[in-house]
Amino acid sequence: MSLDISEHLTAIETAINAGGNIWENELLSDLKSKVKEYYREKLNEQCCYCRKNTHGEFKMVLDIEHILPKSKFRHFMFHTYNLSVSCKRCNMNIKREDFSFCKRY
Template identity: 40%
Template sequence: MDDAYTPTLEDFAFTDSEMEVITAALETEKPWDWKAGDERDETVKIIKKKIETFHLGRHKDQCCYCRRHLGGAGYFMIDREHVLPKSVGAFRLLSFEIWNLGVSCKRCNMQYKKERIDFVIDQADEGARKSSHNYRLIHPNFDNYEKHFDHYMLQKNGVTLQKFTRLEGSAKAEYTYDFFNLRGLEVGSFDEAQGVAQQHQGLGKGALEARSLAEDFGQ
């Protein structure tokens, strides 16, 4: 199995009691959303938080797709992301597989990824599910983001600028850039910065830096 981050996927483990609850959940139609109606519900919460904490650590508190900072964010900002969607019958039993999980922002998961599976090259080959080569996008666990993108971000006095530079030869960077409309994040931030610089000429060095950076990126 490919693994691009630390702590490694092999470093993660459920306790015996957690595995008992997961086994019971997997016997239901919707394992991830299962409610036992007893003390096991608290164990499910602990399991999900454990997964979230682990993947936030691997991605330095960032969304696995757009690099939005998620440190300190709560339920309304963070999604525990199933790469192969848990709602698709063929992937239901992968609901708690750590290699099929990650953390993303709500924008990437709910607005763009949703339940799509067109990014999977061979959807029928179970043996290929743990290989980077079977995914058109940058996989949150199998692909190192920095080998596909240089991500730049500058934030000052309420103005944020960011740029996703696709590294030469990376088809995954091209696909991910389009799949999650990362250009939309760039354009919005540069437009905002230019607007501030133009409307507030008296802001001095900060506004000039924002406008200069925007011009450097061709915005």
């Protein structure tokens, strides 16, 4: 099963046109729930970087991750291959907006 976000395209377009903090637009809350659910199941509740298993922990531990940070790569904000789920430690403390891992390739 792949992630199908086609039913959310109108909401995405409206959010982009509204500008500002696009990702936080409440029109996208259904889409974000779907993305999070999809990747958590796909990765078996593990962080996409450290592989920490969050089974049995608070449901909020894993959050949607933009592998290429959305602040710098706005055009990849809604590309499903740029999305995953990560733990807060990796996202907030280690990776932040760093994408230097891409430059090795």
